[in-house]
Amino acid sequence: MNRHTTLITGATQGLGRGIALGLAARGGTVLLHGRDSTRLDAVAAEVRATAPAAAVRTYLADLADLDQVHAMADQVRAAEPRLDALVNNAVAGGGSEPLRRELSRQGYELRFAVNHLAPHALTRDLLPLLTTSAPARVVNVASIGQDAIDFDDVMLEQDYEGLRAYCRSKLALIMASFELAAELDGTGVTVNTLHPAHLMDTDGVREYGLTPATSIDEGVRPTVRLITDPELESTTGRYFDQFTDARAHEQAYDIEARQRLMELTRSLTGSPELGS
Incomplete structure (x- = not known):
């Protein structure tokens, strides 16, 4: 794992942050993304201090702006000789004002944009680097909170509520993970998604007004497992509830719904299918 x-x-x-510290302790290279340069530099310094053997580099982008997502992918492809794993972890939670509908830079509902469109676009843009680095892994951090997508109102313009938007965006991420895993079958790049832990002690959980039930470390361990466990090298297209291979929301297994979602996603992000 030294060159991972x-x-x-x-x-x-x-x-x-917990995933970064956990992976850095293994002596690999960690590429840290954030949208705030001060906080990004602080975490990079912390990782370097706690894991001197690790290599640490940083990338700045606001994932609520697809132009910045694409620009960051360009920077990663230009600077990095390899990429063994991509962890799409950044999240827009339910928000401190759950009834206030927010929009991304491109005018899309914010949770759908940050939690689904941005990871899709970033993964697509980095596929050339991932495939040349294969075996490689994409791990999408989802949630046990999932809600069916209404294709007549994908952007929740009616009856908006932040947690509902979050749950729909996380189901979209799972559905896209299943589609991409099937598309990449045989390339050496696996795609899996997981619910890391229930109500971790994070700013997002507290911001929405919920009471944390578990530590961040409870979510770090199953996520790092999906990134590094040799026994999972060929496992793909799965949803895990922490360490357990589980079943997601029923809509995730609706092929027609997944195809409708991907057609919409490609049109919104400008991301082509593999080989296009």
Whole structure:
């Protein structure tokens, strides 16, 4: 694992920071993403201090802006010789004002944009680097909180509520993970998704007004397992509830719904199918 290179989005706090520290302790290379340069530099310094043998590099981007997502992917491809794992961890939670509907830079509902469109676009843009580094892994951090997507109102313009938007965006991420895993079958790049832990002690949980029930470390361990466990090298297209291979929301197994989602996603992000 000494030369293992992993990009972690949302690495400046919470689960992302914990994953970065856990992987750095193994002596690999960690690429940290954040949207705040001060916090990003602080976490990078912390990782270097706690794991001197690790290599640490940083990438700055606001995932609520797809232009910045694409630009960051370009920077990673230009600077990094390999990428063994991509962890799409950055998240927009339910929000401190759950009834206030927010939009991304491109005018899309914010949770759908940050939690689904951004990881899709970033993964697509980094596929050339991931495939040349194969075996490689994509790990998408989802949630046990999942809600069916209404294709007549994907952006929740009616009856908006932040937690509902969050749950729909996380189901979209799972559905896209299953589609990409099937598309990449045979390339050596695996795609899995997981619910890391229930109500971890994060800013997002507290911001929404919920009471944390577990530590961040409870979510770090199953996530790092999906990134590094040799026994999972060929496992792909699965949803895990922590360490357990589990079943996601029923809509995730609706092929027609997944295809509708991916057609919409490609049109919103400008991301082509593999080989296009």
